[in-house]
């Protein structure tokens with residue numbers, strides 16, 4: 670969609686043209702501020718074309734410059750979401766959790782949207798498996814979710830989406846998804862109460878061991894059961910991410926949860942007592958340094 674600005678001789682249009690010539694890229698908000706007379710609709714970024722000053726839709730603008738987020742996103746239907754889940758599950762066995770979620774979403778967007786997803790190297794994020802190179806920190810599925818959401822909706826919305834996905838991940842008995850080609854039979858679902866890989870997978874292995882009647886240490890890491898669990902969980906996280914992206918595309922995504930760092934005055938989970946028991950240490954006072962951050 671190319672929208673001509675109605676009156677290219679207006680003061681606003683002249684100023685915009687100057688700014689564009691100087692190489693400043695205008696955000697959508699920038700265009701709308703004080704531009705009541707300019708009907709820009711769903712336009713994203715202003716550019717100069719042969720015909721003069723025009724506004725491109727977000728999708729067209731993003732295709733022009735892949736370093737600008739968000740990239741174009743088209744809502745995925747239920748068949749495509751199923752495909753996301755299947756790729757995520759199957760690709761866990763090729764590159765583990767982060768790659769599973771990221772490639773599940775990106776592969777389907779490559780088909781549906783094309784560029785710039787086609788040239789995005791999902792393999793660059795394989796390293797984040799096992800809580801980053803096997804350190805058991807943040808579950809890699811959540812890293813994949815955050816990258817995919819940021820590509821498709823921009824870094825601010827992407828962060829809000831992954832925050833909601835982390836709540837889902839921590840509070841839900843997982844895995845839920847039943848893949849077409851499971852590699853092992855599994856019995857357990859567990860609620861992690863944390864986004865931390867080590868705790869999440871450890872609790873699940875213990876639960877699976879108990880449910881299989883083998884005892885709490887009966888199912889280990891890199892057992893077919895654990896691998897299948899993390900594969901299904903990747904599908905769950907990928908599908909949840911797409912659910913939020915679809916809501917966002919409809920203008921219906923509303924972040925519900927406050928990022929824990931803002932609520933607790935220290936980067937943290939919310940369930941302090943899970944680790945600290947009753948004597949929760951108090952973080953120092955929340956600083957005033959936010960003013961040092963430019964443009965965030």
Ligand code: HEC
Nearest residue numbers: 933935937938939940941942943944945949950951952953
């Ligand atoms: C997943 C486990 C976990 C959760 C949940 C958790 N913490 Fe901690 N926290 C720790 C560990 C481990 C330390 C390091 C303790 C040490 O070295 O003595 C720590 C350290 C701290 C410290 C630094 C001071 C100190 O005594 O070590 C503060 C402050 C703190 N936590 C506050 C909180 C608050 C507030 C919450 C909830 C909003 C929270 N924590 C949730 C595990 C956790």
